[in-house]
Amino acid sequence: MSLPDDLTLLTAAESRVALDNREISSVELTNAYLSRIEKVEPHIHAYLHLMTDMALSQANSADQRIESGDVSDLTGIPIALKDILCTTDAPTTAASKILEGYMSPYDATVVARLREQGAVFLGKTNTDEFAMGSSTENSAFGPTINPWGENRVPGGSSGGSAASVAAREATISLGSDTGGSIRQPAGFCSVVGLKPTYGRVSRFGLLPFASSLDQIGPFARTVEDAAIMLRSISGRDKMDSTSAPIDVPSFTEKFGADLKGVKIGVAKEYSVEGMEPGVDAAVKAALKQLEDLGAELIEVSLPHTEYALATYYITAPAEASANLARYDGVRFGNRIEGDDLIDTYKRTRGQGFGPEVKRRIMLGTYALSSGYYDAYYVKAQKVRTLIKQDFDAAFEQVDAIVAPTSPTVAFELGSRTNDPYAMYLADVFTIPANMAGIPGVSVPAGFSDGMPVGLQLLGKAFDESTLLGIAHAYEQAAGFYKELAEV
Amino acid sequence: MNSTTTQAPAATLKTVIGLEVHAQVLTRSKMYCSCSADYANAEPNTHVCMVCLGLPGALPVMNQQAIETVIRTGLALNCEIPDYCKMDRKNYVYPDLPKGYQISQYDLPLCINGSLEITVDGVTRTAGITRVHIEEDTGRLVHDIAANEGLSLVDLNRSGVPLMEIVGEPDLTTPEEAREYLVALRRILRAIGASTGNMEEGAFRCDANISVRAEDGSFIGPKVEIKNMNSFRAVERALKYEEIRQREAVANGEELFQETRGWVDAQGITVSQRSKEAAHDYRYFPEPDLPPLHISRELVTSIADTVGELPVDRERRFAAELGLSGSDAALLNTERGIADFFEEAIAGNTSNGYPQQVANWLLNDVMGFARTRGMAADEFPINSGQLRELVNLVVGKQLTGTAAKTVLAELAVDESPSAAAERLNLLAMDDNGAVLDAAREAMAAQPAAVADFRSGKQAAIGRLMGETMKRTGGRANADDVRAALLSLLNEE
Ligand SMILES: [Zn+2]
Numbered sequence: 001m002s003l004p005d006d007l008t009l010l011t012a013a014e015s016r017v018a019l020d021n022r023e024i025s026s027v028e029l030t031n032a033y034l035s036r037i038e039k040v041e042p043h044i045h046a047y048l049h050l051m052t053d054m055a056l057s058q059a060n061s062a063d064q065r066i067e068s069g070d071v072s073d074l075t076g077i078p079i080a081l082k083d084i085l086c087t088t089d090a091p092t093t094a095a096s097k098i099l100e101g102y103m104s105p106y107d108a109t110v111v112a113r114l115r116e117q118g119a120v121f122l123g124k125t126n127t128d129e130f131a132m133g134s135s136t137e138n139s140a141f142g143p144t145i146n147p148w149g150e151n152r153v154p155g156g157s158s159g160g161s162a163a164s165v166a167a168r169e170a171t172i173s174l175g176s177d178t179g180g181s182i183r184q185p186a187g188f189c190s191v192v193g194l195k196p197t198y199g200r201v202s203r204f205g206l207l208p209f210a211s212s213l214d215q216i217g218p219f220a221r222t223v224e225d226a227a228i229m230l231r232s233i234s235g236r237d238k239m240d241s242t243s244a245p246i247d248v249p250s251f252t253e254k255f256g257a258d259l260k261g262v263k264i265g266v267a268k269e270y271s272v273e274g275m276e277p278g279v280d281a282a283v284k285a286a287l288k289q290l291e292d293l294g295a296e297l298i299e300v301s302l303p304h305t306e307y308a309l310a311t312y313y314i315t316a317p318a319e320a321s322a323n324l325a326r327y328d329g330v331r332f333g334n335r336i337e338g339d340d341l342i343d344t345y346k347r348t349r350g351q352g353f354g355p356e357v358k359r360r361i362m363l364g365t366y367a368l369s370s371g372y373y374d375a376y377y378v379k380a381q382k383v384r385t386l387i388k389q390d391f392d393a394a395f396e397q398v399d400a401i402v403a404p405t406s407p408t409v410a411f412e413l414g415s416r417t418n419d420p421y422a423m424y425l426a427d428v429f430t431i432p433a434n435m436a437g438i439p440g441v442s443v444p445a446g447f448s449d450g451m452p453v454g455l456q457l458l459g460k461a462f463d464e465s466t467l468l469g470i471a472h473a474y475e476q477a478a479g480f481y482k483e484l485a486e487v
Numbered sequence: 488m489n490s491t492t493t494q495a496p497a498a499t500l501k502t503v504i505g506l507e508v509h510a511q512v513l514t515r516s517k518m519y520c521s522c523s524a525d526y527a528n529a530e531p532n533t534h535v536c537m538v539c540l541g542l543p544g545a546l547p548v549m550n551q552q553a554i555e556t557v558i559r560t561g562l563a564l565n566c567e568i569p570d571y572c573k574m575d576r577k578n579y580v581y582p583d584l585p586k587g588y589q590i591s592q593y594d595l596p597l598c599i600n601g602s603l604e605i606t607v608d609g610v611t612r613t614a615g616i617t618r619v620h621i622e623e624d625t626g627r628l629v630h631d632i633a634a635n636e637g638l639s640l641v642d643l644n645r646s647g648v649p650l651m652e653i654v655g656e657p658d659l660t661t662p663e664e665a666r667e668y669l670v671a672l673r674r675i676l677r678a679i680g681a682s683t684g685n686m687e688e689g690a691f692r693c694d695a696n697i698s699v700r701a702e703d704g705s706f707i708g709p710k711v712e713i714k715n716m717n718s719f720r721a722v723e724r725a726l727k728y729e730e731i732r733q734r735e736a737v738a739n740g741e742e743l744f745q746e747t748r749g750w751v752d753a754q755g756i757t758v759s760q761r762s763k764e765a766a767h768d769y770r771y772f773p774e775p776d777l778p779p780l781h782i783s784r785e786l787v788t789s790i791a792d793t794v795g796e797l798p799v800d801r802e803r804r805f806a807a808e809l810g811l812s813g814s815d816a817a818l819l820n821t822e823r824g825i826a827d828f829f830e831e832a833i834a835g836n837t838s839n840g841y842p843q844q845v846a847n848w849l850l851n852d853v854m855g856f857a858r859t860r861g862m863a864a865d866e867f868p869i870n871s872g873q874l875r876e877l878v879n880l881v882v883g884k885q886l887t888g889t890a891a892k893t894v895l896a897e898l899a900v901d902e903s904p905s906a907a908a909e910r911l912n913l914l915a916m917d918d919n920g921a922v923l924d925a926a927r928e929a930m931a932a933q934p935a936a937v938a939d940f941r942s943g944k945q946a947a948i949g950r951l952m953g954e955t956m957k958r959t960g961g962r963a964n965a966d967d968v969r970a971a972l973l974s975l976l977n978e979e
Contacts (some may be wrong), residue, residue: 092544105537203546206544208544241547242775326542326543326586328587330641331540369770
């Protein structure tokens with residue numbers, strides 16, 4: 001393999017080979033990313049906190065480990081972490097004023113696992129405040145810019161993580177996906193974004209938005225890199241009772257050249273009014289590509305899809321309203337002193353939380369209130385069961401379901417900030433997978449007027465291997481992953 | 488707020504009482520983290536971690552020991568243990584509740600439909616137990632503003648300690664029954680090792696609901712909840728006060744409210760705590776961080792095997808099979824530790840009268856002695872083997888009762904009572920000559936008593952016996968002394 005002048009062009013898998021062959025050192029690789037960050041970060045603002053010193057010291061240790069032959073998948077690979085994952089050596093703020101400067105006394109389980117592997121942490125990436133949003137514009141510390149268009153949002157909530165990989169400011173990054181917060185920004189930024197099965201990855205140390213929906217997953221430039229990151233962070237964690245005691249495969253074992261014998265479902269419900277023609281065209285081309293690879297396309301029905309958005313906007317805020325109750329200024333984070341206890345609460349939370357977070361706390365509090373609970377929360381849980389049953393039935397016929405990641409490409413900054421409902425619609429295709437707990441991946445599928453389109457593949461619970469096998473075959477055949485954003 | 492303008496009803500009123508008990512579950516670690524639950528005497532905020540501090544990103548992990556202990560409690564209270572239960576979040580805001588919600592159980596508790604046997608004035612009946620569920624304790628606020636520069640401080644050592652709530656049916660009709668209910672309940676919790684039941688330390692807390700209604704149903708008074716009662720006696724007093732207050736209100740045609748009232752122990756009254764705010768809306772919903780629990784029948788069976796003999800059954804066995812008086816059988820069973828000590832001491836010897844004799848020594852002397860040393864109810868100054876030997880020495884007439892009491896007081900740790908008696912020179916005089924000598928000396932010292940006896944005043948022998956016993960240092964048997972005196976008095 002001939003090495004590029006710019007080491008940030010290497011994927012994680014390529015970097016692994018180059019590191020293990022001593023063609024490059026982790027310090028060199030890390031320095032390449034730090035230079036790249038210095039150059040492009042003023043235009044992108046993918047990061048909230050850079051961990052430059054830590055990164056170089058980790059790279060040094062990684063080089064020593066590589067020298068001694070003690071190597072894991074991600075030893076010496078520079079990565080970025082969404083600023084919603086607890087880290088002991090950089091602030092963890094969830095892009096909220098209420099946590100400005102907050103230092104966690106412990107590492108999230110995924111962070112600890114990566115640290116153990118000898119990964120290099122470049123920094124903490126921007127997000128919508130507490131992962132609530134679809135554009136990263138709800139960050140209290142300013143938005144992130146889409147590397148494919150300077151007036152476009154990167155999507156959200158994990159917009160900083162998506163942009164960091166798209167702009168080659170990190171090899172791989174971690175995000176979290178509650179209703180599409182990995183897949184949607186991955187689609188908007190033309191990178192691979194994977195939401196694992198609920199329970200595949202420990203949530204311990206992930207600042208929760210909606211506990212029954214949240215799942216941590218990777219952004220990468222290739223499906224292979226996403227698989228590598230997934231196996232590094234997966235597996236039962238006794239600190240998270242919802243993490244599943246299920247074996248962790250390599251997630252690359254079903255990679256192959258074609259898709260002969262693979263059945264892929266096309267759901268008629270995943271075509272909505274207002275869908276952008278360019279997105280529609282890209283998805284149709286992708287379907288053709290999948291057929292050319294030998295896959296059989298089968299129409300399936302997911303009849304309760306239309307209720308997913310409403311169900312989500314009851315369930316997620318309800319859980320969030322409780323999850324965010326602990327931010328009271330008593331034990332940690334910012335406190336705005338008031339005349340008495342209640343006044344202190346009001347000032348701390350009133351000034352600490354942004355408008356979207358407040359909106360969702362109020363929505364959730366309302367949905368759980370006495371007299372409304374049955375009509376909203378209980379009903380939403382029943383619909384959630386129906387959505388899950390839709391997928392169960394569909395997966396009796398097919399191995400995966402294909403859909404657009406989003407109805408549109410990345411929209412312009414500020415264009416939806418005053419219209420929460422339009423913003424919520426950006427997640428209409430990604431939310432059902434969270435409601436059902438199944439894995440989903442967004443893969444680059446071309447462009448509409450120069451902006452990236454994502455192809456979403458949904459798979460069976462705990463069968464990310466099949467899902468990633470299909471995604472990999474498509475990615476290699478389509479080749480859009482080779483096109484890089486020019487910043 | 489519901490209020491009822493009352494008409495003095497023609498029919499007689501009855502009182503309806505239901506109790507809610509919160510008991511800390513005796514476990515090594517807290518409910519949802521591995522911090523030690525034994526926080527008594529610890530410096531503030533030293534038994535804490537990211538979970539029980541409610542730090543961002545921390546998740547709860549269920550304490551299996553606590554679950555099993557609550558199931559054991561449910562079984563001891565004759566509850567059904569459903570196959571399926573779940574945890575719920577109970578949302579409210581207060582600085583002692585770090586997460587802003589308490590992980591509790593709402594509609595599907597661990598244990599349901601139980602009962603508790605209570606005895607008042609010799610009449611035994613059962614009171615219903617609605618449910619027993621598991622939750623977590625809160626932290627504590629330290630309001631010593633003067634000492635803390637005007638601040639209230641939060642101590643989260645107690646945060647997350649396993650707590651069970653035992654909700655009783657409104658089956659109780661008098662304050663005395665309410666007190667007995669608590670006594671019986673705590674006795675069970677302690678006997679099965681489910682809780683220390685210590686009310687002073689806050690490990691056992693009680694709220695009471697009380698209302699009055701007409702026997703014929705023509706009037707139903709609103710339910711009043713009473714809080715802040717820190718002892719069984721306080722519960723009984725508060726309920727007595729409230730019962731009278733409500734009955735007088737009805738008699739005088741005054742309005743009664745559904746409200747919460749606080750017991751003010753020093754004044755012996757309840758005071759309304761009602762505020763203008765509507766009833767709490769806790770917005771319960773299923774805890775997404777903890778999967779529902781499927782309780783297997785195998786687990787329930789294996790826990791049932793650990794319940795052991797319940798105090799009420801043991802009490803009956805002590806009376807029926809060991810021949811103890813009913814009151815002594817009850818006293819021995821106030822604490823499992825006392826009953827265990829007693830059974831160890833009798834060591835299977837159920838021969839006629841022996842268990843009662845051991846019980847007498849244990850309840851009167853050993854425990855009285857323990858109390859003077861400030862020991863807890865189930866702590867003993869001697870071990871059960873020492874008690875057995877002591878009683879056997881008395882039964883075998885090797886020690887007089889008086890001498891045995893001295894041995895008890897002087898007994899060294901693990902010293903055998905017979906060795907101690909020897910060391911103290913207290914073994915009974917079996918030398919008849921020595922007793923006769925002492926009797927002679929006593930008669931010489933008390934000539935008036937001798938004269939009285941000989942002039943026909945039989946009772947005068949008592950004075951001579953006392954004098955003789957004094958001269959033997961309590962080591963002579965009364966019967967021997969009497970025989971010696973009679974022989975001397977009659978021969979001369
Ligand atoms: Zn703890």
